[in-house]
Amino acid sequence: MYKKYYQRFLNQNSGVQHYASHSHHYWPDVTREAMMQYWDDSAKYVDDKWNYIFSEKVPKTQKLIADILKLSNPQQIAFAPNTHELIYRLISCFDLAKPFRVLTTDAEFHSFERQIERLAEKNSVTVEKVATLPFHDFETRFIEIAKSQTYDLIFLSQVFFNSGLAVKNLKAIVDAVTNTDTIIVIDGYHGFMALPTDLSLIEDRIFYVAGSYKYAQGGEGCCFMHIPKNCQLRPEYTGWFAGFSELTNKSKQVSYPDSGMRFAGSSMEFSALYRLQAVLELFQREDITVESIHKHVQELQRNFLKALRDLNSPVLNEKDILKNDLSHHGHFFAFKLPTTELVERIHSHLKKNKLQTDFRADRLRFGFGLYQDQVIDLSAMRFFS
Numbered sequence: 001m002y003k004k005y006y007q008r009f010l011n012q013n014s015g016v017q018h019y020a021s022h023s024h025h026y027w028p029d030v031t032r033e034a035m036m037q038y039w040d041d042s043a044k045y046v047d048d049k050w051n052y053i054f055s056e057k058v059p060k061t062q063k064l065i066a067d068i069l070k071l072s073n074p075q076q077i078a079f080a081p082n083t084h085e086l087i088y089r090l091i092s093c094f095d096l097a098k099p100f101r102v103l104t105t106d107a108e109f110h111s112f113e114r115q116i117e118r119l120a121e122k123n124s125v126t127v128e129k130v131a132t133l134p135f136h137d138f139e140t141r142f143i144e145i146a147k148s149q150t151y152d153l154i155f156l157s158q159v160f161f162n163s164g165l166a167v168k169n170l171k172a173i174v175d176a177v178t179n180t181d182t183i184i185v186i187d188g189y190h191g192f193m194a195l196p197t198d199l200s201l202i203e204d205r206i207f208y209v210a211g212s213y214k215y216a217q218g219g220e221g222c223c224f225m226h227i228p229k230n231c232q233l234r235p236e237y238t239g240w241f242a243g244f245s246e247l248t249n250k251s252k253q254v255s256y257p258d259s260g261m262r263f264a265g266s267s268m269e270f271s272a273l274y275r276l277q278a279v280l281e282l283f284q285r286e287d288i289t290v291e292s293i294h295k296h297v298q299e300l301q302r303n304f305l306k307a308l309r310d311l312n313s314p315v316l317n318e319k320d321i322l323k324n325d326l327s328h329h330g331h332f333f334a335f336k337l338p339t340t341e342l343v344e345r346i347h348s349h350l351k352k353n354k355l356q357t358d359f360r361a362d363r364l365r366f367g368f369g370l371y372q373d374q375v376i377d378l379s380a381m382r383f384f385s
Contacts, residue, residue: 002288002296002370002371003370003371003373005028005029005030005282005286005370005371006026006027006028006029006370006371007029008027008029008032009026009027009371010026010371015354016354016355016356017354017355017356017372017377018356018369018371018372019355019356019357019366019367019368019372020356020357020358020365020367021214021215021331021332021367021368021369021371021372022164022190022214022215022330022331022332022358022365022367023214023358023365023367024213025213025214025215025217025369026217026369026371027217027218027219027275027279028217028278028279028282030278030279030281030282031217031218031219031275031278031279033278034271034274034275034277034278035271035274035275037274037278038270038271038274039271041053050244053270053273054244057270057273057274057277058079058273059074059075060277061079061273061276061277061280062074062075062077062260064277064280064281064284065077065224065280068192068193068197068280068290069192069197069198069199069208069226070197070198070199070200071199071200071203071226072200072203073203073229075259075260075261076203076226076227076228076229076231076259076260077224077225077226077227077260078224078225078227078260078261078262078263078264079222079223079224079264079268079273080223080224080225080264080265080268081221081222081223081268081269081272082111082211082220082221082223083111083187083189083209083210083211083223083225084111084112084115085223085265086209086223086224086225086263087111087112087115087155087185087209087225088115088237089235089237089238089263089265090153090183090185090207090225090233090235090263091115091119091153092235092236092237092238093183093233093234093235093236094152094153096119096122096124096125097124098124099124099126100119100122100124100125100126100152100153101126101128101149101150101151101152101153102116102120102125102126102127102128102151102152102153102154102155103128103130103145103146103149103151103153103154103155104116104127104128104129104130104154104155104156105129105130105131105132105142105156105157105160106129106130106131106132107132107157107160107161107162107163108155108156108157108160108161108187109157109161109187109189112155112187116155128145128151130142130145132160132163132165133163133322135163135165135322135324136324138165138167139167139168139169139172139173142156142173143172143173143176146173146176146177147176147178150179150182151177151179151182152181152182152183153182153183153185154177154182154183154184154185155184155185155187156173156185156186156187157186157187157188157189157190157191158170158186158187158188158190158191158195158197159188159189159190159191159194159195159330160190160330161189161190161360162334162360162361162363163322163330163334163363164190164322164323164329164330164331164332164333164334164365165322165323165324165329165330166191166195166328166329166330168325168328170186170199170202170206171201171202174202174205174206177205183207184205184206184207185206185207185208185209186206186207186208186209187209187210188208188209188210189209189210189211189213189214190214190215190330190331190332191210191330192210192211192214192215192216193214193215193216193217193290193293194214194215194290194293194294194297194330194331195290195294195328195330196290196291196294197290199226203226203228203229204228204229204230205228206226206228207225207226207227207228208225208226209223209224209225209226210223210224211223211224212272212275212276212279215293215331215369216276216279216280217279218272218275218276218277218278218279219272219275220272221268221269221271221272222272222273222275222276225260225263226260227259227260227262227263230258231262233262234254234256234262235256235262235263237265238254238256238264238265239264239265239266239267240266240267241261241264241265241266241267242256242257242261242262242263242264242265243255244261244264288370293370294331296370297331297368297369297370298326298327299374300368300372300374300376301326301329301333301368303374303375303376304333304366304368304376304378305318306376307376307377307378308378311378311381311382313381313382315337315342315346316335316346316364316381320335320336320337321333321334321335321336322334322335322336322363331367331368331369332365332366332367332368333365333366334360334363334364334365335363335364335365335366336362336363337362337363337364338362339362340359340361340362343359343361343362343363343364344359346364346381347359347364349380350380350381353380354380355377355378355380355381
């Protein structure tokens with residue numbers, strides 16, 4: 001039903017069962033046309049390219065994203081090549097010479113984890129991590145700790161990258177933070193365009209970061225952050241895009257626009273935004289909603305579990321999958337296995353047999369997407385049965 005949109009990637013990977021969509025999602029064919037359109041627009045507008053991009057392309061993409069997340073102010077969305085740039089721009093709003101307290105989890109993506117651990121080398125920075133496992137009471141434990149002390153920054157994922165486990169009640173976590181000066185960041189990279197998400201009740205309180213590399217299917221290079229309306233933070237790490245409207249009328253003090261553009265950076269290569277817009281417009285035209293994508297993936301996941309049971313492998317079986325509630329789970333399964341060495345062996349064997357997965361330490365991940373068949377063939381795994 002959906003494979004027709006992915007013919008170029010599928011033809012280049014004939015015979016491959018690609019179960020790494022959570023890591024390197026296939027791109028729909030329209031993204032190639034979008035790349036060419038970016039080149040043509042660059043040739044057409046030349047010196048006026050930035051004016052065209054910021055007056056036409058950026059607002060349209062902001063609106064598409066806002067509609068998906070149920071955000072009422074599309075202009076509060078800022079773009080950057082990666083989420084790390086956006087998050088560090090947010091951190092730069094603080095004076096790290098003063099005490100800086102962070103509450104997060106032990107399962108955040110590498111770039112944030114590395115950055116915050118590096119900052120924790122400063123005597124002024126304190127980082128507290130809440131264990132995500134066992135997950136059945138994670139939200140309760142996180143809320144209790146969030147209530148117990150005052151933090152400058154609270155950062156957690158909507159869907160955790162190393163397990164697929166998904167937070168159910170973001171609003172309850174946000175509501176537990178009573179200090180309005182506390183910055184709350186939700187990493188939505190594995191949630192955006194995967195889980196149906198309505199941020200309308202918390203949009204005035206949270207920063208939400210995501211991008212096009214995973215389930216938005218536009219490839220790397222276009223990430224975004226939703227900024228609460230009326231935010232008056234002044235990032236120290238700032239670039240000329242944030243002052244785009246003042247290029248000919250510079251103020252005495254560095255000023256910031258009253259929109260998400262206050263978190264903009266500097267020159268970036270916008271073909272990634274063209275690709276993201278093309279995918280979101282394709283889905284809009286074809287009435288492919290996040291709800292319908294999620295439904296399709298859940299069916300794939302049920303079929304995968306059935307095939308896994310039929311395989312009856314002592315090495316890879318359902319009990320090793322990190323899960324809590326499969327009705328509210330990310331779009332991949334993560335097997336937690338005894339050793340990293342075993343994970344690497346299985347991953348390598350499956351890859352040789354054209355079944356593409358990926359792994360993080362002792363966790364082997366199988367991801368699901370629109371371009372996969374409902375019939376799951378796990379015969380390549382019999383080597384480990």
